[in-house]
Amino acid sequence: MAKSFERLKGELARSYPALSPQLQRIASYALEHPQDMALDTVATLARGAGVQPSAMVRFAQALGYEGFSDLQRVFRGRLVERSNHAPGLHNYRERVAAFQADQARSGPQGVLAQFVADGMAALERLPGQVSAADLAAAVRILAGARTIYTLGHRRSFTVAYYLAYGLTQLDLNAQLLDSMAGMLRDKAELIGPKDALVVMSFKNYTQEVIEVAQTCHARKVPVIAMTDNALSPLARHARVCFQIEEKASKFFGQLAAPVCFAQALVVAVGEQIEK
């Protein structure tokens, strides 16, 4: 399935000389315009290749496919395959697949293997998900803030805590906003425009956290949000919003990517204030 486009290419190269002139023409067109082959209709492609639609169908059938649609599936598969690899620097997918096969599928080991695979996939996508402009803006805000407040509940508290910890290590004035003794809203009211608020929430979103982001944003506090989705209620209440996909294949939200991002953010701020 993954390599079925490669297989098609090989198949094509082998049987090419035996094809009729018109089918050869289609063959080269297909290999030269794989994207069109994936998305366009028979009629469009036929026009592009200078043949009749029926010829496209015959072409597919000559290669052993049931029809054109069947053949097109191969090209579409290639497209999503490449798209999945897009932002990554390395191509870890094969390695992950290979190593998953080695691992026991079930039991604690299998769970660990699954989490590692998901985590690596999430990390691979991470750099493509944060824009340079957003990152720079966030660093600037944090480096210049009087006090940095971090806020996150439940799962996200993990990240919120780390951010506060890491920023404190840089001798920045960072405060972890907790809801201890029900004082969250009162504490949040003390945040001003010269401070900064880093707030994170993944679904299911915590209402309380969102409200704090909302009121602070309305009060012109620079709010930096980390969430999972452009539709997150957090996105609307932030000056800078990072969307970090945490979708896991099987289990609930991965934290590897958010944690890694938080660490990078801390270090980036550290480099900024050194200048």
Place this chain on the structure above:
Amino acid sequence: MAKSFERLKGELARSYPALSPQLQRIASYALEHPQDMALDTVATLARGAGVQPSAMVRFAQALGYEGFSDLQRVFRGRLVERSNHAPGLHNYRERVAAFQADQARSGPQGVLAQFVADGMAALERLPGQVSAADLAAAVRILAGARTIYTLGHRRSFTVAYYLAYGLTQLDLNAQLLDSMAGMLRDKAELIGPKDALVVMSFKNYTQEVIEVAQTCHARKVPVIAMTDNALSPLARHARVCFQIEEKASKFFGQLAAPVCFAQALVVAVGEQIEK
């Protein structure tokens, strides 16, 4: 044209609250399955999102597109865009060049790239660092414990918190040991042999944490340790000890691997108690 998917995302985020519940549902489905949106038919997508085909068309029109096909073009555009950016699968040199360019990139983006690379390397090593026997033993201890206490300071608090959180989600009785009000030692004395203590510390090791592990271990409390090194002072005071290398090439300790491990541990325990 190139950024039209990004524009769509922004547009969507802005108008999301004004949409009807069903259209919101479609919106999240669309952003979570952009590939399907690009390739599948309305009927298939509608089934996937749990709505009627007509709703898909209404969705497209609500966003200002003429119809579904018009909207789908945006998703298709994104797909070919990303595919074009993909490192040539056959051209290895391109890939290396791209990778080096990213490495060389300085500033916040470079920091992020470095962390991602380190994190992936750490995750890759992770499964080889935990033995099946240790993992099974830890799962058994946790699944059978009366109360699970987790303890970690400074950086490790991140992981300790998550463990307590995750185990609590399983309806287990998990307590995060904090040193609030200087009560850590007093709280630790309440831990008994039927409980379990998960303690983690990476260097520089926190003396206080190690002492707690030591006294608990001496009192026959099952202690599970996460640390970085076989020589760690924690290793001597634990019944089960996981050594998770957190060495980073350039910056201080990576947390991606420990966090990922903690998540896997939680899920593994969850699977165990289901039986």
Place this chain on the structure above:
DNA sequence: ACCTTTTAAGAATAAATGTTCCATCGGCGG
């Protein structure tokens, strides 16, 4: 040059897809 076999074209067809329309449901205000 004639017949046979292969090849292409173009219309015809049947399936599928996107779109529209209308009836129904549910909430809200009068």
Place this chain on the structure above:
DNA sequence: CCGCCGATGGAACATTTATTCTTAAAAGGT
């Protein structure tokens, strides 16, 4: 309680799309 309005479901519709079929053309062999 009634009527209004937007939202939803579902079927009907028209269009598009892949595929097939028939016919014409070309090529190749004797």
